[in-house]
Amino acid sequence: MDHEPVIEEFVRYLSLQGRSAHTKRLYRGRLLDIAARIAPRSLLEATPADLEAWRASLTVADISIVAYVAGVRVFYAWLTAAGRIAHNPALTIPTPRLGRRLPRPIGDDDLQMAILHAVGRVRAWLVLAGYAGLRCCEIATLRRDAIYEHAADPYMIVLGKGNKERAVNMSPYVWTELKLYGLPRKGWVFPRLDGKIGHTPAGSVTRYGNLHLHDCGIDETMHQLRHRFGTVGYQETHELRELQELMGHARLDTTAGYAAHSRRRAAALVNAIQPKPVTLQVVRNMN
Template sequence: MRAAGQPETTLYLRSYHMRRFASETGRAPFPMTVDFLAGYLGGHAKLGASSRNSMRSSLRAFYRWAHLTGRIDTDPSASLPKVKVQTGRPRPAPTKAVDEGKRAHDWRVRLMVNLAAHAGMRCGEIAKAHTDDVFPDLVGSSILVHGKGGKERTVPLRDELEHMLKQLEPGYIFPGRIDGHLSPGYVSKLISEALPTNVTGHMLRHWFATNAYRGSGGDIRAVQELLGHASVATTQIYTLVEDGATRRAVNF
């Protein structure tokens, strides 16, 4: 997978799923049957469909590799039933929750919340952010975001966020012992602890998308660029249409 250019986050997730599979089943990976794999996924019905679909993808990748490299004669995951994932709905954090996170005692957490809520950055992107990523543009400053799959995007910075970033010493914005910076999981944990119950760090990204959509006058393509989505359809999941907008749309 590394040779194929898969991002480190994907490598970690695939490895985690297979370690979990081995731990929970207590059996060797070979030989294996599709019935056993289907039963394993079915036993995790309490997980969300997207989580189970991700687990299925890890199993498929592992057994496809085992088959291609001659470790097994047939791929037991080839006919593994697909997990139906419903189209998600926008889940922006309440503005009061965003404000609460921005008042966190730890300056690092305040900055993390601002990067998520005002630059639309994922926890993994926040973890890897470096002061060298901040650069001047024609009207202020922007940040180069290192996104999923090695993709990069540029996000303009609000004045207050630009000021916060320019106060930092050169280097990773959130130094840590793993590769020099904090892990995405730890960033997610810190952000979640600063927010009210049932509000997650990713909901800050939804909040950013919704407000960016309104602020741009409904320019979904602009929001797509800011979020780093390959498809506008994905961006639409992030943008909540305000109450009354659909009624105003038909009153022409």
């Protein structure tokens, strides 16, 4: 098939942009999926109808569909700009409209139970996600020399989306759990276990973390531990700007999507504007 060379060319282009290995792997997978569906024609010959049929076949959540389509549009915009195709067939791929979504943090009791029943690296992953707000891909790529436990305020240097580094403060609890896990002297904090060189794949952190949660009877996923970090962090401090930096968001409104308001404070607000007892008594007397 002649689609494979163009995919690899595109991946090299992404490398020049500094895209992470995880991002490149996702782009490659989506393009290979489309290529398999339109075979024996190549990706260069895809029509708008082909891409709409691929989009219709997706069975993931709406937010994932939007991300998948965005990646395909980047690929075809690149082909068009390079003069490889005359018209961009991805311009008309329909996507669902995403309404405002509330954060869905894991409950504190469930998180504590999951940590209590976890061992080894899975326990450390749960702690880093729930109490430091790290994404699974950031947990996977954490390095020992990026943990500064002797600083006045201990912190970690985390490699986030787009290969952007940020400093994440580390509580005594997080540091204690990392020590109990058994930190290496150097290199990856969570190296591969299959004998190959490198860090544990981000997909493995997601998969095995989620499996452990579900084995504990918990429906939430690893990403909802990050929701918990954002929600509790905001409710305790109301420091949305600081939370944005800690979570590695480019936009403040993205952080706001993780920071659920306090239901207790909301209830107090609603109760504060209800009619006073004397008003209710007057209404009863009138009736």
